Amino acid sequence: MAPRRQGAAGALEDSDTRGCCVPSECLRPREPVRFEDAVRVLCNNDTCAAGRYMHRACFEQWEVGVLAYLKSCGRARSWSERQRHQNLWTKKGYDLAFKACGCRCGRGHLKKDLDWAPPGSVARADEEKKRRRRTRPGRTPAAGDGRARAFSLSSSGSCSPPSAPSEPSTSPTHQPQHALTPAKRNSKVEIVSDRIRAGAGANGIFSRRLDFSTFNLLPKHKVNSYQIKIEDEGNHGNDDTRLFILSTLAGQHKPRVTCALCEDTLHVFDRYPLVDGTFFLSPKQHTSGAVEVKVEGRTQYLTCVCMGCLERCDPERTIRCRFCSQKWDGASLVLGTMYSYDIFMATPCCADRLKCNSCYKPLLHPQQRLNYSDYSHPVTCPHCRVLDTHFVKPLTYCFTKRAYPVFQQWP
Template sequence: MAPRRNQQEGLVGAMDPEAIENHDASVTRCCVPGVECLRGDAPIPLEDLRDVVKVTCNNDHCSAGRYMHRECFDEWEQTVLTYLKSCGRARSWSERQRHQNLWTKKGYDLAFKACGCRCGKGHLKKDLDWVPPPPGFGPKEDDSAKKKKRRNKQNNRPSLAVSAHHNSELRARTGSLSSSNGSSSPPASASSVSPVHSGSFGSSSSSGCGGGGSGSSKMGCCRRDIFFRKIHNSGNGIFSRRQDFSSFNSLPRHKLNSYHIKMEDEGNHGNDDTRCFILSTLAANHTSRVACILCHAPMLVYDRYPLIDGTFFLSPRQHSKSCIETKVEGRTQFLSAVCMGCLEAWAPGRRLRCRYCNTPWDGSSLVLGTMYSYDIFAAMPCCTERLKCNSCQKPLLMPHQRLNFFSDYSHRVACPHCTAQDFHFVKPLPFCYAREWP
C-alpha cells in the first residue's frame, strides 16, 4: 500500500535546508534523489518556478526540498518507470499506460518503493495539483494556507465502501473504459472488436471519442480543461460532489468493483479526456442533470467518476429530446444516457425486447459511470432487420456477417443496393424494441 500523502506543507521553500544554510530564502536546491543534478546543483529561484517540477514527501518533517529541475525530474522519473515495468499488473501495461498511471493511485501504489526521498524517511510523489506561478509572484502565508485548505478539501474523497458488508468489494482501481486502454467487459471502447469477424463493411477504424481524443482534439480539450479545473477545484461548480456510493448497493455483489464501475481518471494530471468532454459539453448547455432515454428518470451528474448512476454514450441519432447535440471531430453527435436500472433491467417495464426476433437487449455488461463513443444499441444487432438499409430495406450484410468494431455500426455507410448513405444500423428505438411487461 502506498504511503499517505503529506498533508502538512508550509511556505514555499520554508523547509529547504540549503536555503536556510545559505541564508537566502529566495532560492532552493534541486531535490532529485539517487542521481546527480543535471545542472550541477544550480540554485532554483523561488521567484521563477516555470522550469521546475514540484514534488511532495510523505514525511511530515522532510527537509530535503520540494522542487526539481525539469530535466532532473524527467531523468529520475525514467528510473521510477523502469522499476514500475517490473511490478505486478504493470508488466502488462504499455509504455504509455505506465507513464499515464505512474503518479495516480493505480501506478504509485506499485512504484512508491522506487521513490525514496533524500531525507531517508519518506517517499516522493509528483504534485499533480501544483501549477507554476508567474515569474515574480512571491508566496504569501495566507495564499499558502488557502491553497492547503482547498487541497485538503479536494482530497477528502468519499469512502469506497458502499456498505458495512461490502467493504472489500468496491476497490479504487480504474474501471474498464479509459482513454488509453481497452476494456475487460465488451463492448468497452470505440475500438472493441465485434464478436464475429467474418465479413467486413465500412471503416474498421475506431471512433475518436473513446480513444485518446475522447470526442475532440487534445488542444480543444485542454482549453476546456482550464475552465473545468477552475470549476472543480473551487468546489462551487454546477456538478455535484458524490458523498458516497450507496446508489450502487442495488447491483449484484460481484459487480461492486472497478471493472464494472468507472472509478478513476486516466489522465496524467487527474483530468481524463472523456470526463473533460462530458462535463464541458453539459456545462456549455447549463445542465447538471441528464435523463435516461428509456425511462426518462433524471440523473445527477457528478464531477468525478463515476459520473452518473448509469452510462453515457454518443450516437448520430437523437433518441430522445434529452440527448444533447455536440460536435465530435467535425461530426454531429448526441450525448445520451441510460440509467443503471434500465441497463440491468431490474423492474417490470425496464427490459427491452426486439420486435422482430424477441431477443432481450442486455446492457448489464456495460461499465457504469463513464461514456461509450458509439451507439450502444446499434453495436450488437440481434437479427437481420437491424442490418437493413433505411431506404430500400435490403440487407447491407448477410445474417452471419458482423463488422469488425462496435463503433462501425455507428458510422455513415453507403447501401450496396441503392447507394443511399445513412447511419443504416442506428435505428430508432421504438422501431427496434418493445418494453416487456409482466
C-alpha cells in the first residue's frame, strides 16, 4: 500500500486516498479530507482503490443508515440504541450489519478502523481534560444549545387525521404516535432556499435534510408542527417509528420511494420529516413500489403518498370516488411520518365502499361508521363468512381522476 503523508493545511495525500470515500454522495465534495476531521475505514477487498477516509460528517450520516439496518437484524432487535452504537463496529454487531456497508468498489464491505486516531488527537484530548479541570465546579452551561429549533414535540394527541375525532392509532412497533405542537407560542418557521442533498446509494443511506423549503408548497397556516412531524418521540433520537421505516427501506436498499398516486420519486431522510409526504401501512399492495413488511404477524405494505397529491395542488392530482364522485382529501394528514392503517380506505364515503370482497353484499349499515384504523383490519362477512380485509380495495377500483363517477365492477 502506498505510504501516506500529510499535505498542506492538514489534507491527506496519497495514491490510495481519492477524497471522501463515503458510499453515498459526499456532503463536502469540494473539500479535501483532513486529519482533524477524518474517519478511517477499511475495505475487505484487497484490491479496493476507492479510498480509506471519510469526512466525519459524511461518516456519521452513513452510519445512521447502517444502524437502522442493524436494528432489523437478528439479536440486535432486542438491543437498546446505546448497545447498537457500542456494538456496531465490533464483531458482535458488524457480523449482522456488514451487508449495509457496501464499498464504492462494489466488491467489498467497509468497516470503521477502531485502531486509527488522527495525529494530534491524543494531545487535543489531554488539553480538553485540562480545560475542564480549570472550569469552576457547579458552573452550568448557558441556556440553549445553539441548535435552531423550529418545532418541538407534544406528549398528547394522536397521528390520526385531525379533521375528526377518533381513538389514537397504534404504531406497529410502539405507543400511539403523537401530534406536534410549536416549541414557542407565535413562533415562526424560517424557510430558506431548497438545498436538499441528493439521495444515497443502495447501501441503506438516506438523505440529510438541510432546510424545510420544500414545504413552501403548503399554505402558510399549515407550515407548523401540527401539520409537519419534526422531532423524534424518544430520547436521543430513539424513535421506533422512524427506525422501523429506515430499517425496512435499508433492508431493501431503497433510499427513495415512489408516490402511490403520481409515481413521483421522493427522497427519504434520516430524520423527521422523513419524506415530503407521508407513509402508511396497508394490507394491500397498491403499487409495485410498496415494500412488504411483517407487523405483529400480519403482512403489510409500506406505501408513500407525496405532499402534492395529499394537498391536491392541481386538478391532475385530484382523485374522486368512482361511485359518488366525492373528492378524496389528504390535506389533514400529518406530513413526514407514518400511519399504521390504509389512509385511502380510512374514510369510506359511500355504501359501495363497504361491500364484501367476496359476495359484494354490504358489511355495515349505511349510517354505521368505524374508527379510522378499523377499516384496515380483517373482518368476517356476516353473509358469506369469508374473513378478509374487506374494506381495503384496489385504488383503481375506488378512485378515478375523472370529473364524474364511473362504475366498475370489482374485481
